[in-house]
Amino acid sequence: MTAEDLQPYQRIVQDVKDQVRLGRLQSNDKLPSTRELADHYGVAPGTVQRALADLRTEGVVYSHQGRGSFIRESALDAVADPTSQAIKRLEEKVADLSERLERLEAGDGTRS
Template sequence: MSSETVQPYQRITQDYTEKIRQGKLSAGAKLPGIRELSEKYGVAAGTVQRALTELRNAGLIYSHQGRGSFVSESAKKSVEDSSALAIRALESRVAELEARLDRLEEGHDG
């Protein structure tokens, strides 16, 4: 996906997912507030809210009204699990493409 096709909320979501994956943010770490994130990314508060919703839906963070958003206990495992699933899906797709290529080459060799 090129950077032009990534929506601003997706960029925030990807950045924080990567920070969690790399261990830069550990369980219980507090995320910056909406205003701070809005300024950092140059986006509206609603865009930050959408990114936080995505992170919450993925199980990476939890929020407390009036206190902020925090990295969940299971966040790193969730990121690792989703990465493993993505790798398995890619491996499966590569195997399918290899099989198709083999069939095509057999058809041309005969």
């Protein structure tokens, strides 16, 4: 599916996710206002609201009435592709195994 096949709100959702994935948007970064986003994407404010609702549902952003929308700390996990998620889990397991091996080699006798 190309960007042209997406609804306008879906393009906004995809763009925000891409910006998180690329590190341009990070945890607790504030998104521009609904009006600014509408102007930027050339859409109606309702379209932006629908995109923000989807992003909230997917765990990418959180909103505070009167303060705006912000990137969640867990946003990168929410937008990561399955391969990246699998690699992250493997890295965590390798780190855990390395730590256990170091304890065994040190002879401290601690068992997990």
